[in-house]
Amino acid sequence: MMNSQNVLADNEQLQKEAERVNVAIIGSGFSGTGLAIQLKRSGEESFVVLEREHSLGGTWRDNHYPGAACDVQSHLYSYSFKPKPEWSRVYARQPEILEYLRDCATSEGVDRHMRFDSEVLGAAWIEESNEWLISTANGSYLARVLVTASGHLSDPKYPNIPGIDDFKGAKFHSARWDHDTSLEGKRVGVIGTGASAIQIIPEVAKVAGKLTVFQRSAPYVVPRMDREYSTAEKNMFARLPHTAEKLRRDLFWAGEARFPQRRGIESFISRVEGLALDHLADQIKDPDLRAKLTPDYAIGCKRVLISNEYYPTYLRENVELETQGIERITENAVVMKDGSKHDLDALIVSTGFETSDLPISHRIHGTDGLLLADHWARGEQAYACSTVNGFPNLFIMNGPNSGLGAGSIIFVIESQIDYILGALDYLHQNGYTRMEVTQDAEMDFAAMIDRNAQGTVWLEGGCKSWYVDERNGRLSTIWPDFMSRFRDSNGVFRPEAYEVRSLAEQKV
Amino acid sequence: MSLYPDLKEGTVVVDGIDVRFYDSQRGNGEPPVVLLHGMEGSAEKDFWALFPMLAFTRRVITFDFGLPKDGQDLTLEHCVAQAQAVIEKLAPGSPVALVGYSFGAVVAEATAARKPDLVASLVLIAGWMKTDRHQLVRNGIWRELAQSGSSALSDFNLYSSYSAHYLCARTERDFQEIVEKSRRSSISPVVIKLSDNIDIGAEVQTISAPTLVVGCIHDQIVDVSHSRELFGAIRDSRYVEIEAGHAVVQERPAELFMLIDNFVAAPHATSPGDVYATSTP
Numbered sequence: 001m002m003n004s005q006n007v008l009a010d011n012e013q014l015q016k017e018a019e020r021v022n023v024a025i026i027g028s029g030f031s032g033t034g035l036a037i038q039l040k041r042s043g044e045e046s047f048v049v050l051e052r053e054h055s056l057g058g059t060w061r062d063n064h065y066p067g068a069a070c071d072v073q074s075h076l077y078s079y080s081f082k083p084k085p086e087w088s089r090v091y092a093r094q095p096e097i098l099e100y101l102r103d104c105a106t107s108e109g110v111d112r113h114m115r116f117d118s119e120v121l122g123a124a125w126i127e128e129s130n131e132w133l134i135s136t137a138n139g140s141y142l143a144r145v146l147v148t149a150s151g152h153l154s155d156p157k158y159p160n161i162p163g164i165d166d167f168k169g170a171k172f173h174s175a176r177w178d179h180d181t182s183l184e185g186k187r188v189g190v191i192g193t194g195a196s197a198i199q200i201i202p203e204v205a206k207v208a209g210k211l212t213v214f215q216r217s218a219p220y221v222v223p224r225m226d227r228e229y230s231t232a233e234k235n236m237f238a239r240l241p242h243t244a245e246k247l248r249r250d251l252f253w254a255g256e257a258r259f260p261q262r263r264g265i266e267s268f269i270s271r272v273e274g275l276a277l278d279h280l281a282d283q284i285k286d287p288d289l290r291a292k293l294t295p296d297y298a299i300g301c302k303r304v305l306i307s308n309e310y311y312p313t314y315l316r317e318n319v320e321l322e323t324q325g326i327e328r329i330t331e332n333a334v335v336m337k338d339g340s341k342h343d344l345d346a347l348i349v350s351t352g353f354e355t356s357d358l359p360i361s362h363r364i365h366g367t368d369g370l371l372l373a374d375h376w377a378r379g380e381q382a383y384a385c386s387t388v389n390g391f392p393n394l395f396i397m398n399g400p401n402s403g404l405g406a407g408s409i410i411f412v413i414e415s416q417i418d419y420i421l422g423a424l425d426y427l428h429q430n431g432y433t434r435m436e437v438t439q440d441a442e443m444d445f446a447a448m449i450d451r452n453a454q455g456t457v458w459l460e461g462g463c464k465s466w467y468v469d470e471r472n473g474r475l476s477t478i479w480p481d482f483m484s485r486f487r488d489s490n491g492v493f494r495p496e497a498y499e500v501r502s503l504a505e506q507k508v
Numbered sequence: 509m510s511l512y513p514d515l516k517e518g519t520v521v522v523d524g525i526d527v528r529f530y531d532s533q534r535g536n537g538e539p540p541v542v543l544l545h546g547m548e549g550s551a552e553k554d555f556w557a558l559f560p561m562l563a564f565t566r567r568v569i570t571f572d573f574g575l576p577k578d579g580q581d582l583t584l585e586h587c588v589a590q591a592q593a594v595i596e597k598l599a600p601g602s603p604v605a606l607v608g609y610s611f612g613a614v615v616a617e618a619t620a621a622r623k624p625d626l627v628a629s630l631v632l633i634a635g636w637m638k639t640d641r642h643q644l645v646r647n648g649i650w651r652e653l654a655q656s657g658s659s660a661l662s663d664f665n666l667y668s669s670y671s672a673h674y675l676c677a678r679t680e681r682d683f684q685e686i687v688e689k690s691r692r693s694s695i696s697p698v699v700i701k702l703s704d705n706i707d708i709g710a711e712v713q714t715i716s717a718p719t720l721v722v723g724c725i726h727d728q729i730v731d732v733s734h735s736r737e738l739f740g741a742i743r744d745s746r747y748v749e750i751e752a753g754h755a756v757v758q759e760r761p762a763e764l765f766m767l768i769d770n771f772v773a774a775p776h777a778t779s780p781g782d783v784y785a786t787s788t789p
């Protein structure tokens with residue numbers, strides 16, 4: 001990890017060169033782009049979106065692997081304030097989602113506020129001027145308010161398998177797909193059977209000579225009710241926008257009604273478990289293979305996946321499911337715990353992302369230079385899933401407890417946008433330049449999350465998932481309540497939890 | 509019954525009729541919620557989703573209306589007495605949040621009018637106060653099909669209970685489950701008979717409890733106009749419409765839950781006469 005303190009060492013020089021803005025947003029995915037649009041619509045012009053890559057899009061720019069698609073219906077997995085009647089199908093594929101995001105940015109004129117190739121290397125709170133000093137790979141900024149919208153699934157995580165670096169064949173993470181490497185006729189290995197992997201596996205199987213899937217733990221998979229929308233439907237959504245809004249509400253409330261599955265309610269669990277296990281039984285008749293594909297933990301403990309193509313892939317001659325557990329990797333093979341060996345030409349790593357220890361937290365220094373990652377050394381937490389004591393004028397999007405077990409992250413993102421706009425409005429209306437959540441409010445909020453997390457499948461379902469922080473056993477990435485409660489609790493800014501003041505007050 | 513873990517079950521006898529009740533027991537200090545089910549029968553059928561959702565935060569009580577033995581008529585007085593007996597047994601001395609659905613809403617109205625001390629707040633879902641011609645036609649068809657032993661009876665129930673859009677948007681598997689459920693359930697002729705003759709408009713106007721009226725836009729059993737009139741009749745009431753058929757407890761249980769949970773937690777957070785807007789998630 002880059003040492004952000006060094007990056008900010010020549011503070012004065014940086015400040016002199018810095019471009020001054022009211023708001024700086026780190027990241028141009030759904031979070032950063034959505035916030036930028038709503039900021040601009042509110043009349044704010046003084047803001048930048050700092051993006052480390054060469055173009056916008058976040059998740060949907062990076063995950064272009066074969067088969068990439070969303071697994072929440074597109075009419076829900078899109079901004080409510082930018083409806084798209086022409087979604088081609090129920091679950092749009094990656095190119096269509098990326099195009100949607102680009103269209104949103106250009107049609108709203110926020111593309112002009114984006115600064116690409118501008119990786120944020122460090123950010124430091126300047127008490128004297130109540131500003132954030134932000135150093136990027138391409139210039140520095142001074143901003144009254146800093147927002148991290150740098151993603152929760154944006155930094156690929158590689159498995160800690162002995163010898164993995166020795167592998168001489170082609171090797172890449174699913175979120176960094178190498179389209180120059182042809183897999184045609186090759187012996188390919190895929191490590192992982194999570195949400196990305198089950199989209200990739202059926203596609204790779206079609207071209208590879210031999211595909212070996214290395215599974216640590218079998219996922220639950222339910223049918224994917226996907227189809228193309230007809231011209232009549234698309235025109236109807238365009239001509240009668242309330243029909244698309246009704247569809248969005250139907251989808252939202254159907255997802256909301258799944259929450260008791262996560263809270264151990266038998267009638268709910270048995271329905272979804274039956275759906276998943278019947279889907280497996282329908283598609284896989286061989287009892288040995290079926291046993292290997294049957295999960296050994298309570299449903300919902302990890303994400304429930306949706307696919308019609310995943311299971312049938314294992315019926316192909318050229319596909320093998322390996323469940324023995326990997327011992328080590330050599331120059332050209334994966335060696336299993338039982339000593340068996342798979343010779344491979346290419347290895348695709350699909351083992352998720354850095355989630356519990358958010359990389360951006362290693363680059364943000366609050367009051368007294370405190371590093372956010374150090375503040376979070378015993379696990380992440382934030383008041384209203386947004387603000388942290390010791391880090392004035394900082395908002396975190398899609399950070400602690402902002403993930404969902406079943407549902408559209410856009411709902412969370414839009415709630416957080418409303419929260420941030422509410423806070424900005426409050427500062428502006430009252431002439432304040434500094435706001436900091438109190439430690440008590442932050443601790444009370446964390447205690448509330450802990451109470452709600454008790455009795456959920458994530459803590460008690462008997463699986464190892466990225467929802468739980470290994471360092472303290474806390475449920476730190478997921479919201480353990482109904483989604484509507486997220487909006488009630490974290491979508492409306494309430495000043496009571498904050499200490500606020502203006503620069504003038506500070507100087508006296 | 510598997511409504512909720514650690515459910516307490518028991519029976520009270522009212523007018524010689526056994527009334528089976530269910531109690532989640534643990535609460536948060538706020539008045540317990542008492543759920544009154546609809547015409548088709550049982551607390552579990554109507555509240556399998558709503559009960560656990562509410563029970564995460566508050567104590568929830570429900571019961572199955574008991575029917576008189578030997579084919580005697582069921583009266584509204586019977587039903588009110590049963591609600592009163594369950595409340596007084598399980599939550600003596602403290603008023604409850606009374607939530608009635610469909611026929612249960614009629615009972616809840618009568619209970620709130622006649623026993624105001626029992627009711628801290630009132631939620632009326634797809635209810636009515638005076639049976640109209642549209643309902644009589646439906647009840648007539650129902651009677652005809654039931655008496656002739658027609659297999660179309662369960663399809664008729666399904667057809668009138670659910671909104672067209674909801675049925676069409678189900679997967680084949682979910683639709684079959686709805687069909688099966690509909691075949692297994694039945695309405696008692698004595699309940700139909702009672703529902704022919706509801707006429708309590710004058711009493712409803714005396715209700716003083718803070719009330720939330722919930723109407724269902726696509727309701728083909730109790731037209732949404734009934735809920736709109738209830739909203740007009742009850743002084744301290746607010747109003748919301750849900751995009752669902754009469755089977756709102758199956759079609760939109762989570763939305764219903766959020767409305768109830770927020771309302772009973774702070775009945776006066778909204779003002780009499782307020783109409784809730786439909787929010788877009």
Ligand SMILES: Cc1cc2nc3c(=O)[nH]c(=O)nc-3n(C[C@H](O)[C@H](O)[C@H](O)COP(=O)(O)OP(=O)(O)OC[C@H]3O[C@@H](n4cnc5c(N)ncnc54)[C@H](O)[C@@H]3O)c2cc1C
Nearest residue numbers: 027029030031052058059070071072119120150151154409
């Ligand atoms: C394959 C895949 C499929 C998914 N499907 C769904 C789905 O169907 N439904 C759903 O709800 N969720 C889904 N998700 C979750 C998804 O991550 C979120 O829905 C959403 O896209 C997150 O948006 P974001 O803007 O918060 O983060 P991201 O999209 O990750 O964007 C973060 C941006 O910040 C930039 N950045 C990071 N660090 C820095 C830095 N230091 N300086 C400058 N820029 C930086 C990154 O380059 C990136 O562009 C999926 C995730 C993946 C990986």
